[in-house]
Amino acid sequence: xxxxxxxxxxDKPGVLTRVAGLFSxxxxxxxxxxxxETVSPGISRMTITVEGSETIVEQVVKQLHKLVNVIKVSxxxxxxxxxxxxxxxxxxxxxxxxxxxxxxxxxxxxxVVDVSPDTMIIEVTGNEEKMExxxxxxxxxxxxxxxxxxxxxxxxxxxxxxxx
Amino acid sequence: MIISxxxxxxxxxxxxxxxxxxxxxxxSLYDSELKHLLVRHEQAAVHAADGYARVTGKPGVVFATxxxxxxxxxxxxxxxxxxxxxxxxxxxxVPSGFIGTDAFQEADxxxxxxxxxxxxxxxxxxxxxxxxxxxxxxxxSTGRRGPVLLDVPKDVFDQEAPFEYNVExxxxxxxxxxxxxxxxxxxxxxxxxxxxxxxxxGGGGLIRSGASTALQDLADKxxxxxxxxxxxxxxxxxxxxxxxxxxxMHGSITANYALSEADLxxxxxxxxxxxxxxxxxxxxxxxxxxxxxxxxxxxxxxxxIDVPIVGDVKIVLEAILKKLQPGDTAGWLKQIDxxxxxxxxxxxxxxxxxxxxxxxxxKELSRxxxxxxxxxxxxxQHQMWTAQHFIVRRPQAFLTSGGLGTMGYGFPASIGxxxxxxxxxxxxxxxxxxxxxxxxxxxxxxxxxLDIIIAIIxxxxxxxxxxWQDIFYDxxxxxxxxxxxxxxxxxxxxxxxxxxxxxDEHEATAxxxxxxxxxxxxxxxxxxxPEENVYPxxxxxxxINDIIIGGDRS
Numbered sequence: 278x279x280x281x282x283x284x285x286x287x288d289k290p291g292v293l294t295r296v297a298g299l300f301s302x303x304x305x306x307x308x309x310x311x312x313x314e315t316v317s318p319g320i321s322r323m324t325i326t327v328e329g330s331e332t333i334v335e336q337v338v339k340q341l342h343k344l345v346n347v348i349k350v351s352x353x354x355x356x357x358x359x360x361x362x363x364x365x366x367x368x369x370x371x372x373x374x375x376x377x378x379x380x381x382x383x384x385x386x387x388x389v390v391d392v393s394p395d396t397m398i399i400e401v402t403g404n405e406e407k408m409e410x411x412x413x414x415x416x417x418x419x420x421x422x423x424x425x426x427x428x429x430x431x432x433x434x435x436x437x438x439x440x441x
Numbered sequence: 442m443i444i445s446x447x448x449x450x451x452x453x454x455x456x457x458x459x460x461x462x463x464x465x466x467x468x469s470l471y472d473s474e475l476k477h478l479l480v481r482h483e484q485a486a487v488h489a490a491d492g493y494a495r496v497t498g499k500p501g502v503v504f505a506t507x508x509x510x511x512x513x514x515x516x517x518x519x520x521x522x523x524x525x526x527x528x529x530x531x532x533x534x535v536p537s538g539f540i541g542t543d544a545f546q547e548a549d550x551x552x553x554x555x556x557x558x559x560x561x562x563x564x565x566x567x568x569x570x571x572x573x574x575x576x577x578x579x580x581x582s583t584g585r586r587g588p589v590l591l592d593v594p595k596d597v598f599d600q601e602a603p604f605e606y607n608v609e610x611x612x613x614x615x616x617x618x619x620x621x622x623x624x625x626x627x628x629x630x631x632x633x634x635x636x637x638x639x640x641x642x643g644g645g646g647l648i649r650s651g652a653s654t655a656l657q658d659l660a661d662k663x664x665x666x667x668x669x670x671x672x673x674x675x676x677x678x679x680x681x682x683x684x685x686x687x688x689x690m691h692g693s694i695t696a697n698y699a700l701s702e703a704d705l706x707x708x709x710x711x712x713x714x715x716x717x718x719x720x721x722x723x724x725x726x727x728x729x730x731x732x733x734x735x736x737x738x739x740x741x742x743x744x745x746i747d748v749p750i751v752g753d754v755k756i757v758l759e760a761i762l763k764k765l766q767p768g769d770t771a772g773w774l775k776q777i778d779x780x781x782x783x784x785x786x787x788x789x790x791x792x793x794x795x796x797x798x799x800x801x802x803x804k805e806l807s808r809x810x811x812x813x814x815x816x817x818x819x820x821x822q823h824q825m826w827t828a829q830h831f832i833v834r835r836p837q838a839f840l841t842s843g844g845l846g847t848m849g850y851g852f853p854a855s856i857g858x859x860x861x862x863x864x865x866x867x868x869x870x871x872x873x874x875x876x877x878x879x880x881x882x883x884x885x886x887x888x889x890x891l892d893i894i895i896a897i898i899x900x901x902x903x904x905x906x907x908x909w910q911d912i913f914y915d916x917x918x919x920x921x922x923x924x925x926x927x928x929x930x931x932x933x934x935x936x937x938x939x940x941x942x943x944x945d946e947h948e949a950t951a952x953x954x955x956x957x958x959x960x961x962x963x964x965x966x967x968x969x970x971p972e973e974n975v976y977p978x979x980x981x982x983x984x985i986n987d988i989i990i991g992g993d994r995s
Contacts, residue, residue, distance in 0.1 A: 287614060290563070295555060302556050332741070339738035345560040345580065348614040440613065 280334045281430050283438045284323040285349040292346045305337050309427035324429045348440045353430045360430040363402045369419030370397040385411045442604050444473045446574040449606050452502050456486040460506025462533025465598035481881040483510050485853035487517025491526045492857030495840050500527040500581045507533045508546030519557040521588045523844025527581040528588035536596040551592050559587030567600035575610045584617030585736040586649050621752035626760050628748045629731045634766040636705035638773045639665045645672030646710015652755035653836040663767040668696040672843040675833040689717035690979050691825040694784035701986040708732045710754045713743040723984035733757045786829050787976045796970040799898045802949050803830040809953050814866045815858045819851035819875030822904035825975045827870045849878030859891045873899040883936035886962040894956045895964045900971045908974045933964035942966040
């Protein structure tokens with residue numbers, strides 16, 4: 278099962294290495310990771326998607342807690358939350374296939390952000406299922422390149438993940 | 442500034458080795474009252490600081506230079522990390538402007554030690570030093586203890602900065618839990634009351650938290666037998682009836698049977714290492730497990746736990762004692778007594794010719810030592826024989842490399858131990874292989890006139906590896922015969938130490954008695970039966986009650 282962890286860390290040199298190193302040396306798998314600022318200065322938030330059983334994820338959480346620069350770890354998969362990812366797809370787009378592509382993009386509420394004589398770049402945001410679905414549909418036009426941000430997530434409602 | 446911080450932290454001695462990048466640091470040391478022990482290899486500095494820390498409970502402090510000085514520390518740091526020993530290490534680094542240019546004697550030591558330190562720092566500015574130093578001491582010596590490293594570029598040593606030092610400090614991401622959860626403590630109390638076949642299984646955490654008195658009270662009041670891991674030896678006196686010995690691969694038969702048959706295991710400051718549990722899914726199948734540990738990540742890591750208690754072992758045991766209701770363990774103790782009688786520790790005492798048995802040497806060393814003796818071991822067969830046959834009666838008196846299994850640990854650790862407790866007798870029990878991994882420290886021990894007995898259990902083999910080749914590889918002794926060993930008596934004498942040799946039991950007893958009267962380091966070369974194996978033995982990944990008895994039990 279996939280778990281999405283929100284990890285609040287002190288914004289200090291090497292903190293990403295510490296987190297990434299922990300995953301590799303303990304044999305945990307990172308699916309994806311996204312890092313950015315928070316409302317509190319000096320604190321960054323990592324959103325880490327981990328694949329593994331309950332027991333493994335419990336170990337991951339405990340081991341992350343042991344890192345001195347890690348302030349808070351919460352498992353967002355255990356509670357209702359909003360999860361999003363952004364993906365850019367460069368797809369082959371011959372003149373004849375452009376309107377077909379356009380239609381698919383609209384259905385997924387994506388955007389065409391660049392067009393060249395034989396390619397288009399499409400931007401989509403959403404959850405993992407949506408990403409996989411549009412990828413599959415665009416596949417037969419010829420996927421040239423894909424880049425994804427990794428998941429970011431927030432708890433629904435007024436609850437927040439904070440450092441206290 | 443670093444020296445002043447050391448004084449504020451109550452540091453008495455620094456273990457180290459100078460070099461280019463720490464010239465400014467050593468220059469300030471020159472005028473200070475701090476003692477410094479000059480070793481002959483940086484690895485020995487860490488092991489000595491580690492031995493000092495295990496004996497005193499205070500962080501051991503190490504200085505070393507950049508590049509090779511720093512990388513030579515790595516084994517010692519990993520060793521301390523695995524055994525949760527508090528250390529503060531200061532390494533010099535090339536000047537700030539040269540970092541990242543592959544400068545002379547540059548190594549990314551914070552990167553290298555990331556997985557084997559509790560935390561580490563690259564200090565970029567002298568202004569940060571007071572805060573970082575105080576954090577380093579705080580982190581090393583609280584919670585689950587461990588090594589903390591500061592890498593300081595040469596120019597930072599020379600920078601001027603205001604020195605305001607607070608020993609107390611707060612780190613937002615670091616709040617160890619000391620008091621156990623009240624509800625879980627009640628569950629543990631109830632489990633003890635209801636248990637018919639309980640055992641206490643204790644480890645290094647007992648020693649680090651100073652919990653031996655609480656442990657002894659619990660065992661004695663509730664009449665619960667005690668099993669101690671290699672790291673826990675000494676937490677309960679080794680000659681008392683309730684003590685069943687060490688469990689696991691070379692543990693006592695009774696300890697392994699008791700763990701397998703118990704209905705309750707009270708695990709205190711242990712981490713269920715594979716050398717203890719054997720095959721995990723057959724470990725303690727009949728038992729409810731209470732696990733008390735300061736590190737939440739250890740609870741449930743290897744073994745499923747029924748009553749998890751995160752907290753300081755001493756505080757939690759004291760809380761349990763307050764509410765303790767002893768159960769009825771009489772029948773269980775009788776059963777254990779039977780196991781004890783039927784399965785004494787194989788002594789290997791029956792002589793084959795005049796060859797000296799290693800177990801005899803250990804037993805004699807133990808018999809002739811007083812209660813306060815500190816024994817340090819290296820790694821291998823002699824380590825297991827010491828764990829089996831040397832009676833350790835006090836905590837912080839048995840120093841061994843448990844987790845990492847570092848050959849070369851014992852001798853420098855015994856140097857650290859002697860400096861920590863000059864009034865106590867210190868014996869290093871080592872092997873001919875292990876001793877040669879740090880024998881250069883004879884110079885350090887002789888120069889500092891340290892009364893240490895170095896007992897080499899010399900079988901001219903890399904004994905433990907040879908034993909595995911004997912049992913699992915059809916006696917194909919690939920590269921385990923240590924041909925070319927030096928004459929250890931002459932080696933000792935070359936350094937100015939005393940050297941002695943014993944080849945039979947009579948000589949062994951005589952030289953031990955003689956060595957105990959001697960001043961300065963004494964190296965004793967015990968020439969023992971070369972192909973003696975350590976028994977009992979549980980093969981790796983087998984159930985711990987599936988024991989190869991072996992040996993001679995007469």
